[in-house]
Amino acid sequence: MLPILFFLYHAVVIIALSIVIITRRNPVHSVLWMLVLFFHIAGLYLFLNAEFLAAVQVILYAGAILVLFLFVIMMLNIKHELNADLSIGEWPIGVAIGLSVMTLTVLGIGKFVPGPMGQASIEAVKAETHTKAIGRVLYMDYLFPFELASIILLIAIVGAIVLAKKEKASDR
Amino acid sequence: MVPLSWYIGLSAIVFTIGMIGFIIRRNIIIMLMSIELMLNAVNISLVAFSHYLQDFRGQIFVIFIITVAAAEAAIGLAILVALFKNKSAVHTDEIMEMKG
Numbered sequence: 595m596l597p598i599l600f601f602l603y604h605a606v607v608i609i610a611l612s613i614v615i616i617t618r619r620n621p622v623h624s625v626l627w628m629l630v631l632f633f634h635i636a637g638l639y640l641f642l643n644a645e646f647l648a649a650v651q652v653i654l655y656a657g658a659i660l661v662l663f664l665f666v667i668m669m670l671n672i673k674h675e676l677n678a679d680l681s682i683g684e685w686p687i688g689v690a691i692g693l694s695v696m697t698l699t700v701l702g703i704g705k706f707v708p709g710p711m712g713q714a715s716i717e718a719v720k721a722e723t724h725t726k727a728i729g730r731v732l733y734m735d736y737l738f739p740f741e742l743a744s745i746i747l748l749i750a751i752v753g754a755i756v757l758a759k760k761e762k763a764s765d766r
Numbered sequence: 767m768v769p770l771s772w773y774i775g776l777s778a779i780v781f782t783i784g785m786i787g788f789i790i791r792r793n794i795i796i797m798l799m800s801i802e803l804m805l806n807a808v809n810i811s812l813v814a815f816s817h818y819l820q821d822f823r824g825q826i827f828v829i830f831i832i833t834v835a836a837a838e839a840a841i842g843l844a845i846l847v848a849l850f851k852n853k854s855a856v857h858t859d860e861i862m863e864m865k866g
Binding site: 597598601605608609612613615616618621624625628631632635638639642643644646647650651654655658659662663665666667669670675678679680681682685688689691692693695696699700703704706708709710711712713714715716727728731732735736739743746747749750751753754755757758 | 767774778779782785786800802819820822823828830833836843844846848858
């Protein structure tokens with residue numbers, strides 16, 4: 595009973611906050627509600643025995659990405675934003691497309707057939723601790739994708755600097 | 767025990783809300799946040815699969831998705847900063863240089 599209540603609380607809060615996020619007029623409010631949303635998603639990860647990912651969720655999403663969003667929002671004119679139109683004129687079409695995709699996906703859930711079970715049973719992970727187990731898989735079986743991820747991050751650093759830096763007058 | 771299908775349903779609903787937000791909003795910052803919402807919805811389903819099928823591959827995938835999401839947010843916001851410097855517009859319907 596208690597696990598179901600725990601899940602339902604998180605599910606209701608996550609869905610409600612998602613709707614709140616996409617309907618706020620002020621982007622700062624959206625970012626702050628998103629912070630609460632990420633904490634609830636981290637709670638769901640803890641419930642799924644993924645405590646390393648819960649920590650990563652809080653540190654990386656709530657700590658790094660949302661701060662990035664807040665920094666950029668500081669540059670835009672909030673006063674102008676508060677008086678502008680919230681959505682594009684054709685928003686009912688967008689909502690209809692979204693709801694039809696949701697109907698299709700939710701109807702398809704019943705057809706799901708799970709594949710074969712893997713090695714990482716709850717007892718095995720508990721004996722080894724989760725972070726160590728995930729690190730073993732990441733560094734032994736997925737070492738090459740891991741190195742590629744570092745290249746993606748390098749490209750992001752260089753790209754962000756090139757895009758956002760001020761152009762010198764002599765460069766033109 | 768919460769059934770796996772509840773997690774997939776939650777993930778589908780949150781993904782759709784993010785999609786609707788991306789389609790209907792004019793503000794590019796909210797659109798980028800909708801993308802983050804969609805990525806998080808996918809992460810929920812991957813972690814749920816990983817737990818219920820007792821396999822770590824789903825969680826490894828979530829780590830890579832978080833990496834790509836961080837890179838995407840940095841690049842997207844840098845593009846937004848450049849756009850705001852050149853056009854001082856953050857609304858999608860005010861930017862139409864490439865419209866034929």
